[in-house]
Amino acid sequence: MRISVEIKDDIFWVGALDWSVRDFHGYSTMKGTTYNAYLVKDDKVTLFDTVKKPFKGDLLHCIYKVVEPSKIDYLVVNHVEPDHSGALPEIMEAIKPEKLFCSPRGKKALLEHYHREDWPYEVVPSGSEISLGKRTVQFLETRMVHWPDSMFSYLKEDRVLISSDAFGQHWATTERFNDEVPGGELMQHAAKYYANILLPYSGLIQKLIAEVQKMDLKIDMICPDHGLIWRENPLQIVAAYDAWTRQISKRKAVIVFDSMWNSTATMAKAICDGLAEEGVAAKMMDLRVDHRSDVMTEVMDARAVIAGSSTLNNNMLPRMADMLTYMKGLRPQNKIAAAFGSFGWSGESVRMITKTLEEMKFKVINPGVSLQYVPAHEGLRQCVELGRDIARAVKAEG
Amino acid sequence: MQKYTCQVCGYVYDPALGDPDNGIAPGTSFDQLPDDWVCPVCGADKASFEPE
Numbered sequence: 001m002r003i004s005v006e007i008k009d010d011i012f013w014v015g016a017l018d019w020s021v022r023d024f025h026g027y028s029t030m031k032g033t034t035y036n037a038y039l040v041k042d043d044k045v046t047l048f049d050t051v052k053k054p055f056k057g058d059l060l061h062c063i064y065k066v067v068e069p070s071k072i073d074y075l076v077v078n079h080v081e082p083d084h085s086g087a088l089p090e091i092m093e094a095i096k097p098e099k100l101f102c103s104p105r106g107k108k109a110l111l112e113h114y115h116r117e118d119w120p121y122e123v124v125p126s127g128s129e130i131s132l133g134k135r136t137v138q139f140l141e142t143r144m145v146h147w148p149d150s151m152f153s154y155l156k157e158d159r160v161l162i163s164s165d166a167f168g169q170h171w172a173t174t175e176r177f178n179d180e181v182p183g184g185e186l187m188q189h190a191a192k193y194y195a196n197i198l199l200p201y202s203g204l205i206q207k208l209i210a211e212v213q214k215m216d217l218k219i220d221m222i223c224p225d226h227g228l229i230w231r232e233n234p235l236q237i238v239a240a241y242d243a244w245t246r247q248i249s250k251r252k253a254v255i256v257f258d259s260m261w262n263s264t265a266t267m268a269k270a271i272c273d274g275l276a277e278e279g280v281a282a283k284m285m286d287l288r289v290d291h292r293s294d295v296m297t298e299v300m301d302a303r304a305v306i307a308g309s310s311t312l313n314n315n316m317l318p319r320m321a322d323m324l325t326y327m328k329g330l331r332p333q334n335k336i337a338a339a340f341g342s343f344g345w346s347g348e349s350v351r352m353i354t355k356t357l358e359e360m361k362f363k364v365i366n367p368g369v370s371l372q373y374v375p376a377h378e379g380l381r382q383c384v385e386l387g388r389d390i391a392r393a394v395k396a397e398g
Numbered sequence: 399m400q401k402y403t404c405q406v407c408g409y410v411y412d413p414a415l416g417d418p419d420n421g422i423a424p425g426t427s428f429d430q431l432p433d434d435w436v437c438p439v440c441g442a443d444k445a446s447f448e449p450e
Binding site: 105141143144148200201203204 | 441
């Protein structure tokens, strides 16, 4: 789709659809994504953000449908990450704007990405406003949502919040609004986005939400830089973020594992039995088929994480090392945890996984189960017991 | 002097360098930083720092 969409009077979506991307810096995007940019027609024609470099033609194409690109007066860079600024050098050439607005950290990041001292930077402190003619834009610094340079642009009179990476979803659709797609699937994409991109900054985001609530901004529409625009009940996504920042968990456990010859997989099943016997929901995530980013979506609202790996060459399996490194970086909080795994002759994996779980400040409530070669009845009974033990701890927390 | 690390983004406050962009002179210990000083990278408050 390379058409502009008027989302409100004289405010246009002019972004690009990326149907083919499946790996977004290590996050699986099985349904592609969009790079949203917005164009406002006013006395000062203003473009908010650009797109990933290979899509610069799509962006220009959409802009042309609204206005001749050289007529653009202002360019606002809400976020410097290359999926939103990659096309900037070419777009700057095409439009030669009078001013390029960015946050203080934004200018620094732009210089460090594109090395252009000659661009007409206009640094806007948080809370400051500019007039486009009939409209006022207010800027709000939103550091770490999702880089230090990030900011929101709020179109006051239109009650439109251009929210950069916040409230986005990786989902390529020709539909542009939340009310045009199934809500359940949309929320699932939004949750995956939060779990994999924003989770480590939950504390800062909680403060930001409180700050925005205090400002009492009137919001009719939230326009993120990825995915669908929140038009119908836009505050539902703010409420969801509020819950995710608090890392509120359910009575649920995630069993994440990798296995060489299925012994560890068999152990995982037995642990799942123990959880089920105690009435706690469990999600089995097999790293041979499940992607790390889907595991994180499940981990976000789980109360317990049980991680298992066979021992390979005195180590855990590489996919588990990958998973734990990724999980550690995303800093999920308040998890109950334990490890398990099978081994041939040395059996280091359970100890190593346990150590990492402790480093993540998870509450390791059980020394874990480590079994040699192929588990027999007695070993599997220990696994069922581990599942029950975890389930009891999960239930004890409400 | 003791360095402090931001637990949100990993920035390290080094008293020998201070934070000149935000008016903090080199030689200012972490304790001497004003209460409203925030991490120059991510904006986290002083309480988000731990000794390196």
